[in-house]
Amino acid sequence: MTTQHEFTAGMWVYGQIIDRYATDGYNDAPSTLDVIQQAADSGLVGLDLNYPWPEADLTPEEVSAAMAAVGLATVCITPVIYNRRFRSGSFSSSDAATRRAVAELADESVDVATRMGARYVKFWPGQDGYDYPFQVDYRQLREHGLGGVRDVARNHPGTTFAIEYKLKEPRNRLLWSTAAATLVNIEDTGVDNLGVVIDFGHSLFAKENPAEALHLLHSRGRLVDIELDDNYREWDDDLTAGALHLVETLEFLHVVQQIGWTDPLKLDLFPYREDRVRAVTESIETLRRLQDCLGTLDLDALAAAQARHDAMSVQSLVRKALIG
Amino acid sequence: MTTQHEFTAGMWVYGQIIDRYATDGYNDAPSTLDVIQQAADSGLVGLDLNYPWPEADLTPEEVSAAMAAVGLATVCITPVIYNRRFRSGSFSSSDAATRRAVAELADESVDVATRMGARYVKFWPGQDGYDYPFQVDYRQLREHGLGGVRDVARNHPGTTFAIEYKLKEPRNRLLWSTAAATLVNIEDTGVDNLGVVIDFGHSLFAKENPAEALHLLHSRGRLVDIELDDNYREWDDDLTAGALHLVETLEFLHVVQQIGWTDPLKLDLFPYREDRVRAVTESIETLRRLQDCLGTLDLDALAAAQARHDAMSVQSLVRKALIG
């Protein structure tokens, strides 16, 4: 039987959204409490929270209470290690003071996560990398970039940490780039409480097949969370889930099922020009229909065809499940 | 009401298929009569024929008769202007003798097309282009490459010619690369009996949206034929139709409908490791299901949403048509 998952989202889905052209933002900047309300209106059960949030006087307990009041849990705390302060690197910065700053923010995030009952602390080291050939010494980049994460993880052995990997953006090249590169990096840190958040879209544009990457991360015991969205395979467009890659999304959900994942699935969208509640509800609706399709997929026939690597039989089964 | 199209295919779908690694071929080399039988077995109504075919003693009339006997028409003649003889260019070759050779082959193809009742003669100038920066003088490349096609078209004013554009392969850069580049080139030739074959997959990996490219070619009066297949957007993988891009294929079929196209749709597949009859029947089945889906799409609601550029409403309509 197919699990019908609950859904969570990153709070940024409801954010102002700015880019280098619409520097006045695609929307008005919402308050954290607005975001919480919109998330509840979208039918979500949890949020991935960027920390610090804009309101300096809002305590973790107050945010937690506001969330609980509308049925939302804190999935994870994602410290903002990619804004101007960390523009040239967070853990991997060449500047010792910046490396201390990110370590302090990480410690603070652990504290906030604990106070809010978050399942994990997520690092998205989007400024850890480089832009030009020859710009960095790779040994040094890895020493700082991995070492900083390792130290935080060691200092908080009771906390689960996770890296969300991404091939690039905002840096042209990132240190935590693909599923496999992230596994190699984690192994180099030598810590146990560090895993991976896979984002379907990041996987697509890293030239992976997301279903295969999901399988790999799970088989190595490092899967911490799962994010969904879509893109044109060349950039992190953060379109609504299933907007483009129905077959690959279905296969991804099939592996989600196969590995026994029952936690909520998280949405990572940037609805620049769309109503954000609608973008979330459309994504959820599409994913639920895909899970219905999955429920009709003949798994025995699929396994038999896969055992023969029989693309045409598989194609036929998948087509029937999807469009009849 | 949705038109249920008939289907044709390139005869190469049933070919041996060789690449630079499996130089002993992925299959045995079939005879032309074998190909015709397999095409009939696949439920097709026509073939795009590469000329010359392997059997030197087989006349166009004999091939026509064999095709007619199993209900197949000749869609077009596609002269082989991309094998060893033309490895450094056909119409655009720097060698005058090679340019004469391609002109002669083109003349011969017109004759064969006429004798077989083909609708058009197709040029796929896959060797017309270059590989390295600085390799060619662009003025000269265009002069030869466009001029040669223009001369053939002028010499046969009663014949319809069509270019199948492609971004690259086997040359790293091709002269007839995208829908728009092909329109510009055709205009530079100044002839009226020259149009375009759009291949869904070529359009995808040229970074176009195939539906938009189809609309453009039709709106400029240059659309001659339509080919279907699928790929990962980076190379001409020639996978079965609808294998990956269900939404884009549906939109493509929607525009096919919109422009009033009622001719058969052509399949351009390279089933390296698959049973080729099965690859064709799976493609047809998928396309027929997509046309069924299209029949359930609320066109008035779609038009209204499109008039507002309302992505979320469109998304919802398309989802319902596809997966309920």
Next chain:
Amino acid sequence: MTTQHEFTAGMWVYGQIIDRYATDGYNDAPSTLDVIQQAADSGLVGLDLNYPWPEADLTPEEVSAAMAAVGLATVCITPVIYNRRFRSGSFSSSDAATRRAVAELADESVDVATRMGARYVKFWPGQDGYDYPFQVDYRQLREHGLGGVRDVARNHPGTTFAIEYKLKEPRNRLLWSTAAATLVNIEDTGVDNLGVVIDFGHSLFAKENPAEALHLLHSRGRLVDIELDDNYREWDDDLTAGALHLVETLEFLHVVQQIGWTDPLKLDLFPYREDRVRAVTESIETLRRLQDCLGTLDLDALAAAQARHDAMSVQSLVRKALIG
């Protein structure tokens, strides 16, 4: 003899630069007068000015005077048709009021350009396009998107207008996407005073060879200006000129020379994390060295090798010119 060009730049090179992650900006927001000073310090002779600039009380004449005082000319006026107001389209917006707003801003830009002695008015319609399949009706998109530009051009027959084409960003798909698509679009407008700005980096990531695209635009009489930068061929990274593609940049400069272009060359950089004066001076220095290399290229031998499409001889000549 090789022309040693002067250089200009977009004023955004010295801007704050914001993206969707560093929403507090990579730098402090500079005043227009600061930008002018930095541009002068960089050795430039002109600026491409975004209009309106931040200071509402600064007149075109005041800006002109400040520029003239440090030896800078106004290359062009680039109206801001891509910020929040135009987030869902400027000329191609589905909203009539927005289309009127962009037309008014265009008129105002013509007036400002005239008062500042700018050579042309540039449109970069970065929001004119769409994000999702099925989102727009292509006929309607072209009608509004091209029609709006046509009307402005007709209303100001004495002004030169130019489109800077780009494959995508911020929209996932843009209406003015490639050199050839832009030529087709311009032809559809039917106006004479509308041309094209080619950006080396936009051309690279549109999967063109920039040198060939430059040749094409010039040969059709539509080239208005030339911008330089670099990227990894997948996104508009706006790295310093020559940072990655030395050979392609050299070939581009070769065609610049060949077509007799003597106007300044414009830099389009986004030095997120770099000193911007340094980014400009490094770019200029690299381009000047490349022009020196070009001066040593044996043009007769090159032409002879190109006439044979002889890649290896060309390769040898280019290598000698570049690295000895």
Next chain:
Amino acid sequence: MTTQHEFTAGMWVYGQIIDRYATDGYNDAPSTLDVIQQAADSGLVGLDLNYPWPEADLTPEEVSAAMAAVGLATVCITPVIYNRRFRSGSFSSSDAATRRAVAELADESVDVATRMGARYVKFWPGQDGYDYPFQVDYRQLREHGLGGVRDVARNHPGTTFAIEYKLKEPRNRLLWSTAAATLVNIEDTGVDNLGVVIDFGHSLFAKENPAEALHLLHSRGRLVDIELDDNYREWDDDLTAGALHLVETLEFLHVVQQIGWTDPLKLDLFPYREDRVRAVTESIETLRRLQDCLGTLDLDALAAAQARHDAMSVQSLVRKALIG
């Protein structure tokens, strides 16, 4: 001081070269002895030999003697595990008989390698992977694909084996896809005598920075050999070394130097339309000039700039080394 490396090549550089269009080959098929002569004429010191070679009656000792006579060593034996017999997978085939066949060919290759004094046996598992979503069960694919390689390596503990990774082609998705994926796979095999051949071009189109990948493989003690060539970052074009990516090739050679690599560097070219001796000598000449450039690079200044992640200073140093 910069090491001036010797050069080797794959014997396929001098092969007939066939693709799916020029099925009559880009050249005549050479004999193995012809290839040896051409390799010697190109100034090489060794060859990577595909096994079996075409001549069934030619013994390893005879080939060795012919090579020795013209100063060529056998770099490695590369069994042909990607032709028709293995079209649907070699080690990872779903067919037990095919898996036995590849194991036997591997054993035979070890024997040949030993008799010819080759440094290692190279596997390029270009058919181990899949083409369609859902086509394989990933656990099973890895079990067979990794297990088969592991067994061979265990059975020959005195032999060095190496995997040449590649993102795709001929399969759309390969099991040994990137440097990091290959490290993870190797670790999963648990054997010590298995390493990696990095191909500059494979790394480029896998969206890696080749210099960084080279560093990573060396730092993990798994680097076995190094191949050079060039491409447009989207496909394995196998152009001459340095044809496009001069800066990235220079950085790659810098890391080659940094890790103390003194063995010859191998060329992996497919000169479809070029004189192959010329393609090799041009590549060598370009690489030698780049090594000369490297000799002028101020390494202390570079290290200081890298310690600050100072892209502009690095850019300036690299420019001076390359083009003055």
